[in-house]
Amino acid sequence: MRTSEYILATLKETPSDAEIISHQLMLRAGMIRKLASGLYTWLPNGLKVLRKVESIVREEMNKAGAIEMLMPIIQPADLWQESGRWEQFGPELLRINDRHNRPFALGPTHEEVITEFVRKEINSYKQLPLNLYQIQTKVRDEVRPRFGVMRAREFTMKDAYSFHLSEECLDNTYKKMHQAYCNVFERLGLDYRPVIADTGSIGGSVSHEFHVLAESGEDAIAFSSGSDYAANIEKAEAVAPSIERPAPSKELNTFDTPDAKTIDDLKTKHGVKAHRSVKTLIAYGAPDENEKRGLVALIVRGDHELNELKAEKLDLLDSPLEFASEDDIVKAIGAKPGSLGPVGLDIPVIVDHSASVMADFVAGANKDGVHYSGINFGRDVTEFTTADIRNVVEGDPSPCGNGTLSIKRGIEVGHIFQLGTKYSEAMNAGVLAETGKNQIMTMGCYGIGVSRIVAAAIEQNHDKFGIKWPTALAPFELAIVPMNMHKSHRIPEIAERIYSELQAAGIDVLFDDRKERPGVMFNDMELVGIPHTLVIGERNLDNNQVEYKNRITGDKELIDLDEVVALLKQKVK
RNA sequence: CGGCGAUUAGCGCAGCUUGGUAGCGCACUUGGUUUGGGUCCAAGGGGUCGCAGGUUCAAAUCCUGCAUCGCCGACCA
Numbered sequence: 001m002r003t004s005e006y007i008l009a010t011l012k013e014t015p016s017d018a019e020i021i022s023h024q025l026m027l028r029a030g031m032i033r034k035l036a037s038g039l040y041t042w043l044p045n046g047l048k049v050l051r052k053v054e055s056i057v058r059e060e061m062n063k064a065g066a067i068e069m070l071m072p073i074i075q076p077a078d079l080w081q082e083s084g085r086w087e088q089f090g091p092e093l094l095r096i097n098d099r100h101n102r103p104f105a106l107g108p109t110h111e112e113v114i115t116e117f118v119r120k121e122i123n124s125y126k127q128l129p130l131n132l133y134q135i136q137t138k139v140r141d142e143v144r145p146r147f148g149v150m151r152a153r154e155f156t157m158k159d160a161y162s163f164h165l166s167e168e169c170l171d172n173t174y175k176k177m178h179q180a181y182c183n184v185f186e187r188l189g190l191d192y193r194p195v196i197a198d199t200g201s202i203g204g205s206v207s208h209e210f211h212v213l214a215e216s217g218e219d220a221i222a223f224s225s226g227s228d229y230a231a232n233i234e235k236a237e238a239v240a241p242s243i244e245r246p247a248p249s250k251e252l253n254t255f256d257t258p259d260a261k262t263i264d265d266l267k268t269k270h271g272v273k274a275h276r277s278v279k280t281l282i283a284y285g286a287p288d289e290n291e292k293r294g295l296v297a298l299i300v301r302g303d304h305e306l307n308e309l310k311a312e313k314l315d316l317l318d319s320p321l322e323f324a325s326e327d328d329i330v331k332a333i334g335a336k337p338g339s340l341g342p343v344g345l346d347i348p349v350i351v352d353h354s355a356s357v358m359a360d361f362v363a364g365a366n367k368d369g370v371h372y373s374g375i376n377f378g379r380d381v382t383e384f385t386t387a388d389i390r391n392v393v394e395g396d397p398s399p400c401g402n403g404t405l406s407i408k409r410g411i412e413v414g415h416i417f418q419l420g421t422k423y424s425e426a427m428n429a430g431v432l433a434e435t436g437k438n439q440i441m442t443m444g445c446y447g448i449g450v451s452r453i454v455a456a457a458i459e460q461n462h463d464k465f466g467i468k469w470p471t472a473l474a475p476f477e478l479a480i481v482p483m484n485m486h487k488s489h490r491i492p493e494i495a496e497r498i499y500s501e502l503q504a505a506g507i508d509v510l511f512d513d514r515k516e517r518p519g520v521m522f523n524d525m526e527l528v529g530i531p532h533t534l535v536i537g538e539r540n541l542d543n544n545q546v547e548y549k550n551r552i553t554g555d556k557e558l559i560d561l562d563e564v565v566a567l568l569k570q571k572v573k
Numbered sequence: 574c575g576g577c578g579a580u581u582a583g584c585g586c587a588g589c590u591u592g593g594u595a596g597c598g599c600a601c602u603u604g605g606u607u608u609g610g611g612u613c614c615a616a617g618g619g620g621u622c623g624c625a626g627g628u629u630c631a632a633a634u635c636c637u638g639c640a641u642c643g644c645c646g647a648c649c650a
Contacts, residue, residue, distance in 0.1 A: 519609085
C-alpha cells in the first residue's frame with residue numbers, strides 16, 4: 001500500500017475527550033473515529049488490526065473443534081421472553097419495533113438465538129456434542145460508554161456455544177476452550193491471566209474470565225502468592241479469621257460526633273482508627289409473600305469494603321442489592337446514615353467474618369451525631385449472623401490455603417461459562433437420548449471481546465512515540481520510508497523496486513510515498529506502530545545500503561541492497 | 574440514575590467577567606524556501622459561536638429551557 005493512495009489519518013494532537021492511552025492512540029494513529037457516544041467507525045489502520053485479531057481467534061476456535069456460523073443482530077422479542085431475559089436484562093438490551101410494531105432486540109449476546117436454532121435442528125444425541133461460534137457485532141446500550149472501543153455500545157465479539165448430553169462432556173469442551181483461549185492470548189503476545197469469575201447476567205455455574213493486565217483495567221483481580229489461584233475481586237473469597245474474638249475489656253460508652261459522617265471523619269476528627277470501627281450499611285431485604293421489603297443491616301470493618309455481589313446472594317437480601325433510602329432508614333432506625341451502628345437494631349444484622357472477631361470497637365449509636373465506643377458482640381449485640389460480605393484486600397490469606405493475596409487491575413477480554421441447562425430448560429431444547437427419551441441439553445458459552453482486545457493490546461504495548469504492535473497485530477508488517485524521494489533519481493527507482501519485491505515476497509508493506517519531510521514520516525510510522533522500517537536515503541545509497549529500524553527493540557542496522565528482501569523476510573517472520 | 578463540567582473552523586484552544594460586525598496554533602490550498610527526526614516566509618479557503626426561546630438599539634458574551642459530549646459517583650453509613 002502507498003500512503004498516497006491510503007488514508008493514514010494520523011493526528012498530531014490528542015482529541016480532548018480521550019482519557020486512556022489506548023483510546024488516544026487509536027484516534028491519533030488513524031484507527032477509529034467517534035460517530036456518537038460509544039459508537040465508532042473503524043478506519044483502515046484499525047480494521048486491519050481488528051481483522052488480525054479475528055483471524056487468530058478464528059484459527060484457534062477451528063482448532064478447538066468449534067464450527068463457525070453467523071446469526072442475526074436483530075432478534076425477535078418472544079425468544080427473549082421465553083428465556084426470561086426480556087425483563088431480566090434491563091435497559092442494556094436495546095429494543096426496537098419494526099414497521100408492524102412488533103418488538104425486537106438488538107443482540108447483546110446470542111444464547112436465545114443459538115438455542116432456538118439447535119432445538120429445531122438437532123434431534124439426536126448422536127449429533128452431540130456440538131460447538132458453534134460466530135464473530136459478529138454485538139449491541140449493548142451501556143449506562144456509561146467510555147474509553148473508546150473498550151466499553152462501546154457496538155462492538156465485535158466472538159461468541160461460541162456448546163451443547164452436550166452430560167456435565168462431563170461439557171466439562172471436557174470447557175477445558176478445551178479454556179486452552180484455546182490461552183492459545184489466543186499467547187499468540188497475541190499479551191500478558192493475561194485466567195481468573196475465577198462470577199456468571200453475572202449470562203447465568204450458569206462454573207466460569208472463568210480472561211484478563212489482560214493493565215493499570216487502566218476496570219476490574220480488580222486477586223492473585224495468590226502461593227499458587228495459581230486468581231479470581232475477580234467480586235468473586236474472591238475472604239477467608240474467615242481463625243482467631244477467637246477477644247473478651248470485652250471496655251464499657252459501652254457514647255461520645256458526641258456531630259461532625260463525623262464517615263469513617264474518615266471518625267479517624268481525622270476523633271482519632272478512631274478505621275480498623276477499630278465498623279461501617280453499618282442498610283439495604284433492602286428480600287421481598288416477603290406480600291412483596292414488601294424490610295431492611296437489613298450489613299456490618300463490615302471500617303477499613304473494609306462491602307462486596308455487593310456476595311451480599312445480594314444472601315437469602316435475607318434482595319437481589320440486585322439496593323441500599324435503603326435515607327427516608328426509610330430514618331423511619332426504621334431513627335437516625336441518619338453517618339450515625340448508624342449494630343447496637344439495638346431491630347432489623348436482621350449480618351456481620352462480616354472479619355468484623356465479627358472485633359472487640360471494643362466504635363460504631364454509630366443510631367442517634368444522630370452520637371457514636372458508641374467499647375462495643376462488643378455477644379454483650380452489646382446479641383442477634384446477628386456472620387457471612388463473607390467484603391472485598392478481599394492486599395495481604396489477605398489466599399482461599400487456596402497457600403500464600404497471601406495481591407491485587408492487580410485487569411481488562412476483561414474473555415469470559416467462559418458452564419451454563420448447564422439454564423437456557424435449554426427455559427426454551428425446552430432437548431434431544432432424543434440413547435434411552436429413547438427426550439433429554440434437555442447441557443450448554444456452555446464462550447466469549448472473546450475482539451474489538452476490546454485491540455485496545456487492551458495498545459494499553460500493554462506503547463511508548464511516548466506511539467503504538468508498538470506485536471508483529472501478529474500490526475496493521476502493516478513493514479514501512480518503506482524514502483528520504484526526499486522527489487529530489488532524487490535513484491531513490492524512487494530503488495524504493496519502487498524494493499517495494500514490489502517485498503510485496504512479491506508476501507510482506508504487507510506500507511510505502512510512504514508522500515512528499516513529506518523525513519521527521520513527519522518517521523513520527524507517523526512510529527505512531528501507527530509498524531514494527532519494521534526501511535529508510536532509503538542518498539547517504540547510505542552511496543555504499544549500496546539502506547537502513548533498517550525495529551520499532552520494538554529500537555535497533556538500527558545498515559543492510560546491503562542485494563540482501564534486503566532475504567533479510568527482511570527473516571525479520572518479519 | 575445522581576453530581577460536576579464542556580459545547581466557538583477538521584483538531585487543540587482563546588474571546589464571555591465589563592454585550593458593539595469572531596480570533597490563535599495545528600491541519601488544508603497556492604507560491605517560494607528548506608530537506609536524515611513534526612523547516613521557514615508569504616498569500617488564501619473554511620465558522621447559522623450546539624439548538625430553541627427571552628432581555629437589549631445590539632448577544633459567542635446576560636437569562637431560561639433543551640440536546641449532545643465528557644468526567645466523577647452509584648461504597649452511603
